[in-house]
Amino acid sequence: MNVEIKILKEFVPSQLILICGLPGTAYIGKLSVDYLIQQLKAEMIGEVYSKYFPPFVVIKEDGLVELLRNELYQFKDESGRTIVFLAGNSQAYSPEGQYEIAEAVLEWAINHNVQRIYSVAAYVTEKTFEAPNVYCTTTTLALLEEAKVNGAQFLDNGIIGGENGIITGLAKKKNVEGVCLLAETHGYQTSTGEFVIDPRAAKAALKVLTSMLTLKVDMEPMEKQVVQMDEAIAKMVEIERRIREEMTASGKKPAYVT
Amino acid sequence: MNVEIKILKEFVPSQLILICGLPGTAYIGKLSVDYLIQQLKAEMIGEVYSKYFPPFVVIKEDGLVELLRNELYQFKDESGRTIVFLAGNSQAYSPEGQYEIAEAVLEWAINHNVQRIYSVAAYVTEKTFEAPNVYCTTTTLALLEEAKVNGAQFLDNGIIGGENGIITGLAKKKNVEGVCLLAETHGYQTSTGEFVIDPRAAKAALKVLTSMLTLKVDMEPMEKQVVQMDEAIAKMVEIERRIREEMTASGKKPAYVT
Amino acid sequence: MNVEIKILKEFVPSQLILICGLPGTAYIGKLSVDYLIQQLKAEMIGEVYSKYFPPFVVIKEDGLVELLRNELYQFKDESGRTIVFLAGNSQAYSPEGQYEIAEAVLEWAINHNVQRIYSVAAYVTEKTFEAPNVYCTTTTLALLEEAKVNGAQFLDNGIIGGENGIITGLAKKKNVEGVCLLAETHGYQTSTGEFVIDPRAAKAALKVLTSMLTLKVDMEPMEKQVVQMDEAIAKMVEIERRIREEMTASGKKPAYVT
């Protein structure tokens, strides 16, 4: 299995929208999508497995084992749209794997007639700012205007690394509408190299995202919720730290002894 | 051949159980499984080859050459069960290879109607302890209880690296019963980076494992046996050390000149 | 998609010639080919996508997103020949990827009865020189003579790294006529590791190339044009710098969190 999308229940989407928030700089994408999943009580409908994830399993809170994986959550809104969230605790380990997983998920969405994909990522800056700006890049000029109307600002250069960016680029190539929102953050890292979580940036991104989606989400609990999510994410950050430690250590010891 | 399982003789298992103990931290998995193979006089029935092993061959005691590989050993117990052990002197070199080999072995076992898989690995701690605890993670809550009854303790977080962990995670995904036992160890390494063998941890893991399997194994010779196994494992550790040396050296010289 | 060549419009070439100038040392190949594309007003007819490119997307001047990719431009000259240029802002990330992309493009050209392929690369020297020499290596001795007549000098040893070289080597293997022109340069790098652009070397290479192609191209604007191209290339160099930064940083943070 290079990439396997395991759908857990009958999935009959209507006007499908895909929203991607995999872990990355400052965890902005992950925070945003995980918050929406919580607030909207979205339901897990699928799992994404791949040999391209780091070679680790996780012990969950209930004591059970789990491969590193991504997950698909579904929310059907009042207007009848199906919104699917791509969440998870890992991106692929290798560049090729990042392309392959992003493409597999996008292909799955296209097979279900996806109307548009969104992704949320970080815009790292060293400048000081009062409130974090939200920038965007899209697959069409019309979408760019639409994002602007909803509070996003334009960029005329830059790069986006990882699957949150690649999936938008692949959407462009495949003529699927795509928007990548980039919330301003400083991208601080702890002394051991983990990103510092930036809920303020996530909140700013969410504001634009929900506006574009005309999705009513109570942003009030965000601050409070983030504290609770913090626990979940802190766990993920801890997992990352240990994986990084082991992967780095395995530079000293042979990689085949793990 | 990405992964090739070469079965050496007619294999007609009944109520198949697979037990994995590939080399890893403190060699707990390997020690445990190799000890069971010795005590139960399990018979080699298969070989696992892969291009994902490190690119080395080994000169064996009899002077003959051997690819790095894993091996399958079979033991038929009184109750008619077939227990197969996955042993060997190497794990895959690359992350993708670790997934691929673990999946190939698991698929082979599933094709033979495997009832359950066990694996043994290390739980590295810096805390001091009198006797090493044995922790576990499993694919179902019932199994977790079963492991607890047999002396294992629960964890509510953590990661397990390498094939001993991945095969349990893959079992979960494929709805196969799986248990990963994790024996407490300090994970000490020598100055040249090899793990220090920890037979005490292996013995603790074996106690839980044999209890779960209701398998009668004389644990008395463990200490003594370990000394003998030590020789075999010392050889493997030496092989690892040389491979690591060569792989590191090949950072300086081009990798294609070996 | 390992490599995908997406042709954007009907493509009916005649006496097809392929000219490759991907970014490399001193950007000589890229400068040369981008200049010809500008001067000849060559038309973009295709895009080359691959999972082997670095895992990044680029935000373009118009605000739209784009995968890293290569591009194919077509120019039909007076004599009826079709010249296709292979340009782009990236080479593959992995060695295998470099072979695969070069081979995919060459195969595509062969399927269109390509008559000859040219590529432009750097010849790095520490020697001082007045005007940069242009060296060459080819797939046949006749071509070597032809290159010499047009101002190139012979080499009797050396290596060429990357896709501009590999595609010529693959042409040799597949019995396609191929010429690789190597313009002398010092291969200077900035303190952050980017190559310094060398338009003088590009101009020297272009002189030989256009002579071999009996292609009339106004070289006058080269110096001026380079200043304008400089902007475009400066952008690409900046992209490279950021990608390098992120890729290097991801040595500290886990590669799967990007």
Place this chain on the structure above:
Amino acid sequence: MNVEIKILKEFVPSQLILICGLPGTAYIGKLSVDYLIQQLKAEMIGEVYSKYFPPFVVIKEDGLVELLRNELYQFKDESGRTIVFLAGNSQAYSPEGQYEIAEAVLEWAINHNVQRIYSVAAYVTEKTFEAPNVYCTTTTLALLEEAKVNGAQFLDNGIIGGENGIITGLAKKKNVEGVCLLAETHGYQTSTGEFVIDPRAAKAALKVLTSMLTLKVDMEPMEKQVVQMDEAIAKMVEIERRIREEMTASGKKPAYVT
């Protein structure tokens, strides 16, 4: 093309024997096989291409371009046997590639009913010795005895890295007779990391090899010949040095700019 064996002329072998001498420690394998090719005036009959070689092309003495590759040379001896030599200036860049190329060549030989394969490699020791010993490892005990009778000594442990070793291990797995001769050497490297050529070790290996093959080869010109070969090999060592330099440099600059 993962690996492609391009046969250049009709090949009708009889009692095929394959002898492998790819570049490695002290170039013992390469020296041995290249010497036999010269002395026996073996004829090139095939080329081995692969995307697993380092991503470079070589400019040959005649000015023509060549992919890095391996080559097959044929010699038909008086007794009617066909001896094929595997030679070349490179091994695969990645571990998986080393397995794949070795397996492709072995499979090709098996398809031509190969009777036995030999390979020559280095046995690195820090001990001083008068004349270099030649050790061996084989696929059967009978072959071990045969090697001993012809002057090789036994080993009861050790590892062999790279394709010269892997092909013997693969032969064992596929039930093909195989012998790997290991000539004692110090494995000295120059300050820039190249192996120092060890013709004395090659001569010792050749003595055992030709004895096993009952092949009459004038060993007299070895010393002198080596001086001539030295030139060819010095060129290859220089190629290696530049490739290593470029590959190392590309750690500083992004790998995709080459």
